[in-house]
Amino acid sequence: MGKAKTDLLQGTLSLIILKILKSGPAHGWDITQRIRLLSKDTIGVNDGSLYPALHRLEARGLITCEWGASENNRKAKFYKLTAAGRKQLDAEWKAWERFSSALDMILRTA
Numbered sequence: 001m002g003k004a005k006t007d008l009l010q011g012t013l014s015l016i017i018l019k020i021l022k023s024g025p026a027h028g029w030d031i032t033q034r035i036r037l038l039s040k041d042t043i044g045v046n047d048g049s050l051y052p053a054l055h056r057l058e059a060r061g062l063i064t065c066e067w068g069a070s071e072n073n074r075k076a077k078f079y080k081l082t083a084a085g086r087k088q089l090d091a092e093w094k095a096w097e098r099f100s101s102a103l104d105m106i107l108r109t110a
Contacts, residue, residue, distance in 0.1 A: 013045065013053045015096060018081060018089040021063060027076035028054065054079055062088050 020026060020034050031054075032045050057063045062085035070076040081089070 011092075012096075013049060014057060015089070015092045016043075017050075017053060017057060017079075018062065018085055018092065021079055021081040022086070022089060025078040025080040027068075027070055027078050029070075029076070031079070057085070060088075061085075 016035060017031060020031055026034070028047070028050055032047075032050055035043055035045050054063065054065075058065060058079075062082060063079045064082055065077045065079045067075060068078045
């Protein structure tokens with residue numbers, strides 16, 4: 001039997017996308033594969049969650065996109081972090097560290 005997939009907490013997908021795009025532009029399929037790889041196949045993101053999140057981030061000015069050729073020469077939309085996205089990533093990362101630290105304290109002592 002395969003590993004069970006973990007559901008993401010609301011808002012964490014945006015943080016994950018911003019973090020992945022910090023290393024450079026990527027298209028949607030690449031983002032989902034990086035999430036799967038980096039989580040050791042624990043977190044899977046489907047297109048129905050990924051693309052609305054990308055559109056929300058783009059609408060907020062945190063990422064931009066442009067068309068280009070993927071590794072297999074197919075037309076793909078590449079997403080890139082903006083300066084505002086880098087600033088938001090830093091803020092969300094700090095908030096995540098506070099939250100995860102507090103949750104860890106509760107779970108270890110409750």
